[in-house]
Amino acid sequence: MNLNQWLKRNTFHHSQFRDIPELIEAKEKLGLTVSLCIPTLNEEKTIGKEIVIFRSELMQRYPLLDEIAVIDSGSSDKTLEVASSFGADTYLASEILPGLPNKRGKGENLWKAIHQLKGDIIVYIDADIKNIHPRFVYGLVAPLIHRPEIKYVKAFYDRPLAFSQGIRPSGGGRVTEILIRPLFSLFFPELTAIVQPLSGEYAVRREVLEQIPFPIGYGVETSHLIDVYTLYDLHAFAQTDLDQRVHRNQPTRSLGKMAFGILQTFLKRAQKLGIIDGLPEVSTILRQFQAHEEEFEMIEHTIVEEERPPMNTIEAYLEKRKVLGAGGRRTSAKQGGASRGTSSKGAAKKGTAKNGDA
């Protein structure tokens, strides 16, 4: 495939979709529903603003979103209380599909969202974005509404604070440029067209999400790209420039852990696809150093990239979808859920009742 052609046709800027009423009209014509999932772990500082902005702008003012849900890994701060107080549906990941053994990680929350949320399209937005804006949702959802052949839309961020005229470098963060881009260049050259493969914001059709396995940790974004590419090819992807994303910067040592997890996921897939042969069983211990004056100490981190199977292999999910049926797509997400109130497990959801008439 001509990558430049793909870049031209399937790379968007959020400003192309600013006409939200038009977008909603198209969405309604197609009978689509859209769910927003915000995976969280200790995000009390930023979650309130995300919920307020999305509920006000994309539910009350313009009904682009049918559902906003926070799926939490077990925060020790007030993430769930804050999210609930501003009207989001809140869930503990461990309470969704309780029959399965409990696992903890962002990928677990994303995977369980497929079961819990009702939308035909699920858009995932990280909770640590300081400059949150409705464009983070409509910029990702719009290509799926306007172009039926697109199945997976990834965010990228390219708004330099200052540059002189001419060519400037553009791309992802440190792990992307040092690890992912070289790996993709070696083994999946077409995937290098994705500007920021590790961005945590993307919108995906349910029919795709339910077919792919989910690493529960660092490798989830990388595995998505490889698996969706293997299932469909690059035509299924699009990417949208959302300008700038202000968030916490991670120290290099944390990025080392991330890279370790991603490599495990990558190697697993490369072997499964027959790209790499004869790999020995890989270690799951990452070693890093710290120094006390003249002495060096080795720190060992055990990082195991476990995976959840495709959701369409889970009996409870298939049952739920059967019950919902084709017409059930428009029913409440309350069914079969483990939604939480502000104080007690299983209490009635607060968020869904708070609709203004604006």
Add this chain to the structure above:
Amino acid sequence: MNRDLSRLIDELPDFQEKARGLSEILLSNLVMLSEIPAPTFGEDRRMAFLTERFNEYELLNCSTDEAGNALGIIPGAVGNRNILVVAHLDTIFSEEIDHTVTIEPNTVSGAGIGDDSLGLAAIATLPIVLKHLQIEPNANIVLMGSARSLGRGDLEGIRFFLKNRGIPIDTGICVEGVKLGRLSASSIGMLRAEMEYAVPEEYDWTRFGASGAILSLNDAINRILEIPLPRRPQTSIVLNRLESGAAFNTIPRQAELQLEIRSESGELVRKLGEQIQDIGAEISSKTGSEVTFTVLARREPGGIPFAHPLASTARDILKALGVRPRISPSTSELSAFIDHGIPAVTIGLTEGENHSSPEERLEIAPIFVGIAQLLGLLRAIDGGLTSES
């Protein structure tokens, strides 16, 4: 209290409750407006956002003007009178300051959030609030985000609008974020100026005052502080900002002071301004440094009397909402209304802390009392309860 006002006051709890039901829309407007940097003379993007909101609500005459104001009109059922509701677009913060807003369950914080992003957010949300409450005013309500208000802007936006307005304005309401209970119906006399000392390049450093411009300015400040001020009319001289020097081992060639003279007497403000200018010149003549005295803004004292129905109604509404009115003069947009002889008041919407700092924090719950106050006042003005006749 007249009978009509007591009926209006009975409605206030309902206003407050229904405004609370629209909290997400108000907070969302507050976040999005606050996160757009808008230093004075750089308010374009806030203006565009506000105008876009007015357009979305299909207000009449959604427009911007030469001064950079954002305008929209909620048409009245009768439309024979016009009420101008205004908040300023600009903030004291530069583009470089982090404008991120944080929302917690009870508070919202960020740079410029109370001055005056909340006032603007209230204006941006007002059409929805009125619709939600099914309030259909008889008078036209003109909504305005005014540009170039602060500092060197010297109320340029509102002054431009009032000078060149195509429609008569009967009454004005200036909406400020903080503090709830604040009520201004009069303006004091004010002069805002900048005094700058500069030591010429060829200065003889063996002469007296060789410590550079800081010493000259220090002398001037000492002299300014010696000026006797009367108790009546109430008068004050406030030294607002100092800037000078670069590092050790570098003689400061420039020193700058920004100050404000405030008084109930316009004449006294003028006299004190001249006196400070003379002090500057005298010290300059002794030290050989050059002084410039630049007047940045002036306000004339004036306003409506304490007993004016607009002022007394505003007080009654606050009391009915359980808020103690804090009467104080203002030097903000209100002054422009006063200059044009238009009855107007300035109100505040909520409680807050760290005012004028990038970490300013506002309480969310009182905002809805503030909105109820604004709605009550609009209803009273619209119902003719605040007219002198």
